[in-house]
Amino acid sequence: xxxxxxxxxxxxxxxxxxxxxxxxxxxxxxxxxxxxxxxxxxxxxxxxxxxxxxxxxxxxxxxxxxxxxxxxxxxxxxxxxxxxxxxxxxxxxxxxxxxxxxxxxxxxxxxxxxxxxxxxxxxxxxxxxxxxxxxxxxxxxxxxxxxxxxxxxxxxxxxxxxxxxxxxxxxxxxxxxxxxxxxxxxxxxxxxxxxxxxxxxxxxxxxxxxxxxxxxxxxxxxxxxxxxxxxxxxxxxxxxxxxxxxxxxxxxxxxxxxxxxxxxxxxxxxxxxxxxxxxxxxxxxxxxxxxxxxxxxxxxxxxxxxxxxxxxxxxxxxxxxxxxxxxxxxxxxxxxxxxxxxxxxxxxxxxxxxxxxxxxxxxxxxxxxxxxxxxxxxxxxxxxxxxxxxxxxxxxxxxxxxxxxxxxxxxxxxxxxxxxxxxxxxxxxxxxx
Amino acid sequence: xxxxxxxxxxxxxxxxxxxxxxxxxxxxxxxxxxxxxxxxxxxxxxxxxxxxxxxxxxxxxxxxxxxxxxxxxxxxxxxxxxxxxxxxxxxxxxxxxxxxxxxxxxxxxxxxxxxxxxxxxxxxxxxxxxxxxxxxxxxxxxxxxxxxxxxxxxxxxxxxxxxxxxxxxxxxxxxxxxxxxxxxxxxxxxxxxxxxxxxxxxxxxxxxxxxxxxxxxxxxxxxxxxxxxxxxxxxxxxxxxxxxxxxxxxxxxxxxxxxxxxxxxxxxxxxxxxxxxxxxxxxxxxxxxxxxxxxxxxxxxxxxxxxxxxxxxxxxxxxxxxxxxxxxxxxxxxxxxxxxxxxxxxxxxxxxxxxxxxxxxxxxxxxxxxxxxxxxxxxxxxxxxxxxxxxxxxxxxxxxxxxxxxxxxxxxxxxxxxxxxxxxxxxxxxxxxxxxxxxxxxxxxx
Numbered sequence: 001x002x003x004x005x006x007x008x009x010x011x012x013x014x015x016x017x018x019x020x021x022x023x024x025x026x027x028x029x030x031x032x033x034x035x036x037x038x039x040x041x042x043x044x045x046x047x048x049x050x051x052x053x054x055x056x057x058x059x060x061x062x063x064x065x066x067x068x069x070x071x072x073x074x075x076x077x078x079x080x081x082x083x084x085x086x087x088x089x090x091x092x093x094x095x096x097x098x099x100x101x102x103x104x105x106x107x108x109x110x111x112x113x114x115x116x117x118x119x120x121x122x123x124x125x126x127x128x129x130x131x132x133x134x135x136x137x138x139x140x141x142x143x144x145x146x147x148x149x150x151x152x153x154x155x156x157x158x159x160x161x162x163x164x165x166x167x168x169x170x171x172x173x174x175x176x177x178x179x180x181x182x183x184x185x186x187x188x189x190x191x192x193x194x195x196x197x198x199x200x201x202x203x204x205x206x207x208x209x210x211x212x213x214x215x216x217x218x219x220x221x222x223x224x225x226x227x228x229x230x231x232x233x234x235x236x237x238x239x240x241x242x243x244x245x246x247x248x249x250x251x252x253x254x255x256x257x258x259x260x261x262x263x264x265x266x267x268x269x270x271x272x273x274x275x276x277x278x279x280x281x282x283x284x285x286x287x288x289x290x291x292x293x294x295x296x297x298x299x300x301x302x303x304x305x306x307x308x309x310x311x312x313x314x315x316x317x318x319x320x321x322x323x324x325x326x327x328x329x330x331x332x333x334x335x336x337x338x339x340x341x342x343x344x345x346x347x348x349x350x351x352x353x354x355x356x357x358x359x360x361x362x363x364x365x366x367x368x369x370x371x372x373x374x375x376x377x378x379x380x381x382x383x384x385x386x387x388x389x390x391x392x393x394x395x396x397x398x399x400x401x402x403x404x405x406x407x408x409x410x411x412x413x414x415x416x417x418x419x420x421x422x423x424x425x426x427x428x429x430x431x432x433x
Numbered sequence: 434x435x436x437x438x439x440x441x442x443x444x445x446x447x448x449x450x451x452x453x454x455x456x457x458x459x460x461x462x463x464x465x466x467x468x469x470x471x472x473x474x475x476x477x478x479x480x481x482x483x484x485x486x487x488x489x490x491x492x493x494x495x496x497x498x499x500x501x502x503x504x505x506x507x508x509x510x511x512x513x514x515x516x517x518x519x520x521x522x523x524x525x526x527x528x529x530x531x532x533x534x535x536x537x538x539x540x541x542x543x544x545x546x547x548x549x550x551x552x553x554x555x556x557x558x559x560x561x562x563x564x565x566x567x568x569x570x571x572x573x574x575x576x577x578x579x580x581x582x583x584x585x586x587x588x589x590x591x592x593x594x595x596x597x598x599x600x601x602x603x604x605x606x607x608x609x610x611x612x613x614x615x616x617x618x619x620x621x622x623x624x625x626x627x628x629x630x631x632x633x634x635x636x637x638x639x640x641x642x643x644x645x646x647x648x649x650x651x652x653x654x655x656x657x658x659x660x661x662x663x664x665x666x667x668x669x670x671x672x673x674x675x676x677x678x679x680x681x682x683x684x685x686x687x688x689x690x691x692x693x694x695x696x697x698x699x700x701x702x703x704x705x706x707x708x709x710x711x712x713x714x715x716x717x718x719x720x721x722x723x724x725x726x727x728x729x730x731x732x733x734x735x736x737x738x739x740x741x742x743x744x745x746x747x748x749x750x751x752x753x754x755x756x757x758x759x760x761x762x763x764x765x766x767x768x769x770x771x772x773x774x775x776x777x778x779x780x781x782x783x784x785x786x787x788x789x790x791x792x793x794x795x796x797x798x799x800x801x802x803x804x805x806x807x808x809x810x811x812x813x814x815x816x817x818x819x820x821x822x823x824x825x826x827x828x829x830x831x832x833x834x835x836x837x838x839x840x841x842x843x844x845x846x847x848x849x850x851x852x853x854x855x856x857x858x859x860x861x862x863x864x865x866x867x868x869x870x871x872x873x874x875x876x877x878x879x
């Protein structure tokens with residue numbers, strides 16, 4: 001159909017439209033001008049996640065990232081916040097267990113405040129102060145927020161599964177709430193500073209800016225800011241081994257919860273850069289990406305009414321994370337929901353997807369890709385991911401073709417070699433009599 | 434100029450509002466060619482506000498059934514609404530709230546026809562089969578149960594139930610559990626046949642499209658749907674003034690207490706709404722805000738959320754905070770009251786006011802980054818006031834002066850209009866210790 005739509009504005013291929021510069025210290029900078037709206041979005045990363053922290057102190061990575069905004073050599077936390085907030089600009093750094101490698105950088109501003117945002121980014125990354133009083137406050141807040149998370153059935157079920165699947169030294173292992181609280185309380189400023197000094201530097205830094213900006217000016221300003229930063233450790237990802245599956249069942253008993261969560265998880269060998277990623281990802285979509293339309297959604301939610309939400313996913317980053325199916329249930333319906341879920345997964349692994357399912361998943365993925373590129377932030381995140389995983393800028397131009405090329409044989413073979421229904425650890429969290 | 438089937442009603446700030454002459458459907462267009470993407474949405478002026486005891490949650494349950502089938506889009510034929518939308522890569526859903534129900538899809542702009550076909554089909558031709566309601570009821574009940582797991586949701590539902598005794602904002606959009614379980618399919622159909630008509634809806638198209646072709650397509654899909662045979666019923670129940678502070682406590686197993694203070698305020702269209710929004714930002718917008726400084730920075734609360742509710746009828750101004758373990762909820766309440774008293778006693782500074790105005794104005798500009806964000810904001814505006822209210826909002830915010838902020842604090846944030854809710858963990862179980870129970874060896878695949 002074409003009736004309602006004008007020919008969309010012709011875009012240059014991303015590989016041509018994005019301006020880039022690599023600095024002598026290794027920092028990689030990318031800018032895409034998109035002048036439809038007077039805003040800009042910033043997205044970026046560097047390799048300073050929990051993978052690089054000592055196994056008994058993984059927490060230092062997320063804490064260091066989170067404390068970056070708590071003050072610099074030049075400005076206190078409050079001054080920094082005041083300067084950004086009064087212009088409605090935002091800047092954040094985060095790192096969590098879902099991606100053990102990276103620290104995410106994200107920011108947004110009205111384009112009139114481009115320099116304000118970029119200068120704050122340089123200042124914060126290059127000269128964080130990690131003030132002791134701010135760390136003390138954050139430790140208190142974190143202890144409370146860990147306790148708050150421990151009230152959630154979804155978090156308890158997932159963490160228990162990760163604890164069972166991944167051994168203690170593995171970066172995907174999750175400690176219990178009580179253990180995490182102990183680690184938080186033992187954390188000190190020196191540990192943060194040491195981790196920062198050791199891990200942060202330009203060599204693994206990449207930054208993407210998209211929006212109503214002058215690309216050369218942005219590149220110049222970032223180069224002026226980061227050009228003299230130390231390189232720091234060269235990008236390297238020491239990949240931990242994937243443990244053998246540990247099938248079995250755990251139950252996390254929690255009082256007075258109307259809803260229970262069920263997690264079925266197994267260690268997967270799939271990484272984001274694996275050639276099997278796209279076939280596996282399309283196969284997974286048909287199985288369980290959507291609570292409404294996937295096989296699991298149609299059976300367990302739509303037909304049997306046993307859950308509000310059911311999803312399956314590969315957690316694939318630079319590291320191979322779990323393949324997991326999560327669902328929420330009325331506790332009395334957990335047995336039935338779990339049985340239906342496992343039954344569907346078994347059928348799917350043995351029978352594969354239909355040609356129709358694959359065709360729909362492909363058109364869905366290609367359409368969603370276009371839709372996700374509908375905002376400055378969406379474009380910045382897509383470019384950032386392509387760079388982070390080493391795919392290059394042309395990946396965005398080539399993506400629809402790559403999706404279209406996946407065959408049913410590839411998808412079935414990839415999925416059935418990565419998912420074993422008898423390998424699941426099954427954890428329920430909630431109120432069970 | 435409008436095509437023959439339409440009447441151009443108003444235009445402002447890039448928006449153009451039309452009326453489909455055949456049936457009164459309002460159509461709102463905004464071109465925004467950031468990307469080859471468009472969002473089509475239909476907002477029905479029916480929400481939990483239009484429900485009463487026995488059928489609370491009906492609007493929401495009906496919204497779920499609207500995905501189940503029409504003659505044209507039916508699971509049984511392999512053409513379920515969600516499957517068709519999924520196949521074109523749409524980002525889609527539907528949501529129900531106090532004053533409205535909205536259905537939306539963000540699509541590649543060359544797939545507009547699909548979105549129009551779906552929305553016109555379910556406007557009057559939903560099948561609403563009992564065989565669909567039965568399994569969907571348990572789905573919705575699980576959605577309710579998930580909400581009951583959240584202390585924040587429990588607190589805010591109880592807040593509305595306490596602050597509103599007569600007006601239907603009393604009950605939550607998800608409904609009461611026994612109503613979700615008990616309502617009959619026929620009652621849902623009656624609801625559908627009362628409210629789902631073109632003259633009780635606004636369709637909006639935002640993004641990459643060509644106006645003439647889009648209007649022609651909208652007319653082709655919606656023009657034959659008749660207007661409602663009877664006028665759409667009005668809600669006439671009004672909440673009388675509150676005459677004294679109300680308090681409630683919820684005790685459940687848990688780890689963290691919550692404290693909530695909510696004052697009765699005004700409807701979104703009221704002239705004081707912009708000043709209340711600025712006040713909300715001054716109290717809760719970011720690290721520099723007054724309550725973040727007084728609660729989070731002082732290690733009394735884990736976070737703080739301020740909500741100047743903007744609804745069609747007079748609503749609330751709320752502050753919610755999870756209390757840091759080891760601190761009494763009463764201490765957090767006292768600090769919130771002190772901060773309100775300070776605002777009543779002395780005017781905020783111009784700089785503080787300017788920061789709040791800038792942040793609220795910037796939100797509107799950031800909205801324009803993506804078509805679905807504009808559609809979401811616009812849906813709320815249409816539900817509680819109208820699109821022009823949204824278009825004029827930045828200017829209304831710009832006019833708010835420090836004296837206005839102080840005036841609304843004095844006018845609304847007084848004890849007689851206050852509801853204080855506390856969520857208290859029943860005991861402090863040693864729940865962070867381990868798993869509770871471990872049943873090793875049980876076979877997952879059994």
